[in-house]
């Protein structure tokens with residue numbers, strides 16, 4: 100029992116102070132084990148002129164797993180997510196922090212604290228607003244650390260993750276003032292201040308633990324409580340990566356206000372939101388999925404264990420459409436001439452990092468003639484048996500929320516309601532390519548995995564500065580305009596990839612962010628499976644295409660392993676410590692800000708090959724049956740690699756799993772750099788597949804063409820009469836790659852290539868290729884785009 104709160108908070112401070120700016124690690128500073136957020140209410144005004152989002156966020160908390168009062172902790176459902184998910188620490192005694200009470204702390208006034216402790220360079224403006232300092236300036240200032248110590252560090256510090264924000268005010272919310280809230284309180288007699296504080300926290304506790312079937316009532320009271328008056332300002336200070344809040348003389352998290360309101364503003368240069376113009380030159384703003392997630396959009400608890408629900412009201416000029424992670428497709432309400440209000444909510448708890456917003460003059464793309472959207476399951480059941488409906492009857496393992504897996508009507512919904520938004524100038528292209536693909540890909544996903552975890556989907560074509568080909572968030576998928584080039588292949592595969600993230604990445608998240616492969620490996624693997632079903636390919640054809648894809652990915656992985664730091668090639672960099680957090684819940688994401696890592700595909704590729712190799716070993720039918728069971732068991736929860744592997748090996752018949760062990764898989768695939776040994780043995784087979792041999796034949800022809808073209812002088816040159824085979828998009832990629840590995844191709848051959856395969860009309864990666872075909876290095880980069888979620892397309896062009 101030596102740990103005390105002071106040391107926790109100091110550790111937090113030290114963590115921030117000791118971060119080496121030269122290093123690329125990313126801190127998650129929120130002390131989720133002391134206070135755990137359950138719900139956010141955002142109320143925001145978006146101003147395009149000043150490029151600022153301003154408003155309030157109200158956070159509803161439960162005291163964290165380490166801070167519950169002795170006997171009363173387990174009242175009903177109040178055992179929080181962190182108890183569930185932080186198994187590593189679960190065996191330790193749960194004790195409340197012990198602090199030394201000192202009169203000194205109570206004398207510290209608001210200004211005193213804010214001025215002394217805000218740290219870094221003075222970033223407060225004339226109005227006394229406090230800003231997160233610049234990264235470089237926030238790290239060396241150990242002096243301020245001491246200031247904190249001298250100014251009442253015995254008080255409990257609530258630490259939230261944020262950066263690039265101006266915080267104006269923090270206050271406690273008087274939830275007891277909400278009319279009708281009495282029903283959440285057992286003893287309504289209020290006498291002294293202490294009791295009133297307890298009453299407020301009791302109300303919040305009752306509210307956040309309402310049973311799932313009362314979610315409407317819960318949302319209603321979240322709204323009412325978020326609008327309740329303030330009842331006292333709280334002291335706060337900002338660091339580079341955090342906002343620290345305390346209340347004078349409150350030393351234990353359980354006595355800290357469970358509902359607080361923060362008044363704040365974003366900054367135009369904030370790294371979470373991108374202010375830009377769309378392809379029709381109209382202003383827009385969107386979250387772009389940077390490594391810092393939403394920290395520069397709202398103060399939050401970043402560690403994934405802080406799974407919460409949210410509701411958001413956004414007011415902005417009436418020419419804009421507000422899209423967001425919300426399960427309702429919001430209809431705007433007119434507040435006054437030229438001003439609309441949009442309201443979204445979710446009832447499924449998810450990490451705050453998954454929240455996404457996009458505001459612009461988007462046009463909804465609709466089908467001209469209304470053709471039948473929804474296909475029957477029979478069309479898609481040729482390859483995979485229907486999702487096993489019996490599984491629905493099993494109960495869910497997550498905290499209670501209105502879950503689609505428990506709702507037979509939702510479970511049998513092949514295609515969820517969906518809309519497509521795009522800038523005006525891309526409307527027709529979207530109608531042509533995207534509209535038809537979405538129901539096909541959604542049905543294919545349902546045929547493979549069963550229940551769609553989310554009730555609806557918006558797909559948005561994002562501005563051209565978007566840094567990847569696609570991004571999946573709850574209820575919304577961003578696609579780059581690049582997927583609209585050429586035929587349906589790139590668009591379809593990318594859509595399948597993002598749709599797969601609804602299950603892997605969103606409904607089932609990685610408990611430790613370094614295990615990115617859980618999200619990207621699965622999405623890459625499932626992308627092929629969904630796309631084959633969506634195209635209704637016969638089994639053999641699907642297999643051939645997947646082998647070709649495997650070869651392409653193998654070549655990519657081989658190149659990357661040769662050209663990157665070994666340390667960055669490991670899928671589980673924290674090894675057996677993966678998933679561990681500090682006593683207060685903080686942790687550091689290794690290489691989280693490393694620019695090189697951000698561009699690497701190793702998590703996609705090695706993860707994909709691991710899943711593919713397991714499928715081969717176990718047999719596809721058994722494997723998919725298992726995946727559905729796995730989704731049934733773990734949706735709504737966070738996992739580590741071993742959760743997947745242990746369940747898999749327990750589940751599969753013994754003769755099939757012979758020789759497989761969790762330890763061996765972890766050692767060979769997850770904990771080592773380089774190419775996994777089992778993969779080295781497998782990679783020989785893809786060269787022999789029919790589609791690859793076909794490409795090799797064409798490569799031979801082209802080399803001959805090239806040789807002849809070089810030998811001949813200008814005068815003798817005549818059109819070569821060579822019959823080339825028609826190639827699939829992925830075959831074409833392989834052909835071009837192979838040719839570029841050969842000796843220099845002469846200009847004439849390149850022109851002929853372009854003409855033969857209509858490269859200027861092909862999918863975007865080949866389009867790019869035709870533009871920079873004279874530079875093999877950029878060609879490789881282009882070809883690499885094929886699988887990547889997070890690479891800057893524009894900077895390559």
Ligand SMILES: [Zn+2]
Pocket residue numbers: 495496497502503504505734735
């Ligand atoms: Zn469920």
